[in-house]
Amino acid sequence: MQLGLIGLGKMGGNMRERLRRAGHEVVGFDRNPEVSDVKTLKALVARLEAPRVVWVMVPSGGPTRDTVTALSQVLDKGDMVIDGGNSRYTDDIEHEKLLKAKGIGYLDCGVSGGIWGLENGYGLMVGGTATNVRKAMPIFDALRPEGPRDEGFVHAGKVGAGHYCKMVHNGIEYGLMQAYAEGFELLQRKDLVTDVPGAFKAWSRGTVVRSWLLDLMVDALEANPNLDDVSDYTVDSGEGRWTVEEAIALSVPMPVISASLFARFASRQDVSPTMQAVAALRGEFGGHQVMTIAEGVALRNPAPKD
Secondary structure (H helix, E strand, O other): OEEEEEOOOHHHHHHHHHHHHOOOEEEEEOOOOOOOOOOOHHHHHHHOOOOOEEEEOOOOOHHHHHHHHHHHHHOOOOOEEEEOOOOOHHHHHHHHHHHHOOOOEEEEEEEEOHHHHHHHOOEEEEEOOHHHHHHHHHHHHHHOOOOOHHHOEEEEEOOOHHHHHHHHHHHHHHHHHHHHHHHHHHHHHOOOOOOHHHHHHHOOOOOOOOOHHHHHHHHHHHHOOOOOOOOOOOOOOOHHHHHHHHHHHOOOOOHHHHHHHHHHHHHOOOOOHHHHHHHHHHHHHHOOOOOOHHHHHHHHOOOOOO
């Protein structure tokens, strides 16, 4: 099957390679001419036989919206666009509306697997009509992991459902990572435990907390047991925020994922205004000592004893 693929970064480039290994003809376009197969979107469309299928794999938000809009101007009736990036599900509804007016089909596909997907396959969560999903199934089958289809692919519902599932998937990922990280800190803090990396590795088989994320934690600790020179400054890509926003809108209690998101916010602060206010209030109502920032730093990093 032919496929146009827009966006050949870490994920898109590996997806192109996996699809080609499976025997599909992939025409890739990227702003980086060193990895692109064609120079323009029009050239990509010209290389594909109608009805065309074009997969968009660019950053969410403006770049994806701009790409879908550009495709609406060069594709023909009967063609189809698949957004495989991390778009918010509400964008999918607008994309479908834009393309449907021109007779162009649309699917949204949440993709999980990261840089490991080339060899291991990608978990796929798709939204759209059953007819459009059937048209693209050879592509989905090539990208998903080997084995039963329903263990790496789901037609989750109508347009938007795929990215909604991927959003929740990423929210769960935030919570899992936070739990492993908190366990790491507690084990490190207790001098009774002398082999923290070994403890994590021992959990990797036969325990209820084993997972691929745990395996990756083991790899990280084997390479750097104390995570020396690893900054605690942690970014968030958006899906965690969207998950919490949806939980609020639907009155779904979500304390674990919310806390994991807020922990990332806290990681970016040199000084916490919140805790400054708490310290000041303790001083006002109870006469407790209100330390300077320098005094607080000294308590966090005590001078070594002679």
